[in-house]
Amino acid sequence: MQVDHVVCAFCGCDCDDISVTVEGDRITKAGNACVLGKSWFLSHGTPSDLPVARIEGRPVDLDRGIDEAARCLANARYPLIYGLSSTSSEAQRKSVALAEVLGGCIDCCTSVCHxxxxxxxxxxxxxxxxxxxxxxxxxxxxxxxxxxxxxxxxxxxxxxxxxxxxxxxxxxxxxxxxxxxxxxxxxxxxxxxxxxxxxxxxxxxxxxxxxxxxxxxxxxxxxxxxxxxxxxxxxxxxxxxxxxxxxxxxxxxxxxxxxxxxxxxxxxxxxxxxxxxxxxxxxxMRGHGNVTGVDNVLAWQTGYPFGVNFSLGYPRFNPGEYTVVDLLSRGEADAALVVAADPVASLPAKAVRRLTGIPLIALDTHESETTRSARIAFTTSTAGIHVRGTVYRMDNIPIHLRKVLDSAYPSDEDVIDRLLARVKELKAC
Ligand code: SF4
The missing domain is CATH 3.40.228.10 (Dimethylsulfoxide Reductase, domain 2)
Known part of the structure; x- marks a missing residue:
């Protein structure tokens, strides 16, 4: 089966003219895509055998993973939510709501690029x-x-x-x-x-x-x-x-x-x-497929495009204070939720030492240095292949993602929504 006008959400070009060939449960071709786009479609369009949730490397069901992750975040004094540049704007919006309920910081890959x-x-x-x-x-x-x-x-x-x-x-x-x-x-x-x-x-x-x-x-x-x-x-x-x-x-x-x-x-x-x-x-020239989206979502919800702090109950912005490298390098964050990013492989060593020394929860579509280091890791479906959603191209134009394959995994939005609901319950107790 061929599906036309599919969006490649790998880089900030968000090309929306990709013709994807689906054979059975996998993508076998991505016409019009460049070498990076082809690799993205073929790797994410191949079934994975990762468990939906793991705690310290051991497979658990989704409910157990959500409960444990929500407890880690709710018990933290200064939790950090980071990443979000390769997920849908729907998931980004839920992440802002979670950061607000937690009274923590939310930062995205923008703080280390644009x-x-x-x-x-x-x-x-x-x-x-x-x-x-x-x-x-x-x-x-x-x-x-x-x-x-x-x-x-x-x-x-x-x-x-x-x-x-x-x-x-x-x-x-x-x-x-x-x-x-x-x-x-x-x-x-x-x-x-x-x-x-x-x-x-x-x-x-x-x-x-x-x-x-x-x-x-x-x-x-x-x-x-x-x-x-x-x-x-x-x-x-x-x-x-x-x-x-x-x-x-x-x-x-x-x-x-x-x-x-x-x-x-x-x-x-x-x-x-x-x-x-x-x-x-x-x-x-924005890099990741929806890094422009997370700036937009954060800006329309808080007034600031990255590095936002909710610890006083309202949003504050101060690059160098509430940004990921600084928060981690100073040893301030005491729990972290990383969504669709691999900071363990990319941040400076001092920040990574802190990140891997605190309760770390990771959501990603595939195994990475961050999911391997995480105390709790969730495997999620890919926005633009398994689930619909919205991304923002580098020129701030919203583009709607199509779904071309089914997936056994929940979306980032689903997992964050459930975390948000459970954190609210725990905070109300
Ligand atoms: S990687 Fe970028 S340039 Fe290449 S097809 Fe995907 S969106 Fe277009």
Whole structure:
């Protein structure tokens, strides 16, 4: 059986044109998907033999797992909920409700990737657009500190570089592509212009570009250690001001290097200045399939996009205090619920030591370092393969996920909903 218009929820492109072939109880083909998407469909579309719940490695039934996990969370003084970037927005919404009832912290993968973009957005505003506008209008594409050829393999072909658009009928020939990075990456081969800047100099380059766009003349000598010549800088500024519709896609090369949210603020301010000359926008290259969704869900429910604390009964936001690495490294969190993420494999060693030393509950569709280290692990079904749901594409457009296979496992939303109900009962006692 072939199912068309299926969404690949692996990366922030959330491509919704995948043709999935189902044979029996498994997915055997994922037409149109890139290599990452194919791997996601084939691995998640294969039956698993993991138990639905485990306590210290021993299989238990779902009720027992829920009860034990709810007790761990309800008894904690400062519980943490973390992850949520690869699950549905329905599950994210329940997780916010659980964090509020627990009076703990909720943080998502944003705090270790595009958190600085969220802070910059709140500081200076976000001049942005949709990927549909990029496809139909953009004649200048700037990738800054991102490598879409490897991280988002269909981004260039589906949205930004080669597609023919309403006002870009020539497709690739009608666009200029600029890549700014600290090293040549495979994406450089697709660029017309590659600008190699020195590590940690993004802010200086962005600020100088903003000055040029505002009609000022930055000090030539101050540009010497950025890696770019003055002519390269003025050439880029002229090209930006002279295009009809330009877009900067920023990656973690900008947000997770020296300057962080100052870098992204400088990029937003550059785009704001460019809009006095032409149409320009900026879109963060969000990694996981629904990491944009968790920012949206948290923001509409609490006002803040990540690192939210409920210990006083109302939401508070303070990156560096309520964010996962900081909470764990300082030894503050005393129980953790991790949903659809693998922090044990990705966070700094000090944070991982704390995470694996406290009662850890993990929900995931497959075995990971985190589920292996968890005191209580739940196996859940995959949103977009086994259950419907909603994800947000990197340009904040909600996309509805289809179901293509049945699963014996509950969804993340089901498990979190049951945890929420049980925690409420325990707190009422
Ligand atoms: S680009 Fe991303 S969303 Fe699209 S098929 Fe590849 S992994 Fe999936």
């Amino acid at each position: 958190g600085p973009s969220g802070m910059a957005l709140q500081g200076v505003g976000e001049p942005t657009c949709t990927l549909g506008e990029v496809k139909n209008r953009a004649d200048l594409i700037v990738y800054w500190g991102s490598n879409p050829a490897e991280s988002h393999p269909r981004h260039m072909a589906r949205y930004a570089v080669t597609p023919k658009g309403m006002f870009v009928p020539e497709g690739r020939k009608g666009r200029t592509v600029v890549l700014v990075d600290v090293r040549p990456t495979p994406s450089a081969r697709a660029a017309d212009i590659f600008l190699l800047i020195k590590p940690g100099k993004d802010f200086e380059v962005l600020w100088a570009l903003q000055a040029l766009v505002n009609g000022q003349k930055p000090d030539v000598t101050s540009m010497e250690d950025t890696g770019l010549t003055y002519d390269q800088l003025t050439g880029l500024a002229d090209r930006m001001m002279g295009c009809k519709f330009g877009v900067i896609f920023v990656g973690q090369g900008l947000t997770q290097t020296r300057g962080r949210h100052f870098n992204t603020s400088a990029a937003f301010l550059l785009v704001r200045a460019l809009n006095r000359h032409t149409k320009f926008a900026l879109i963060p």
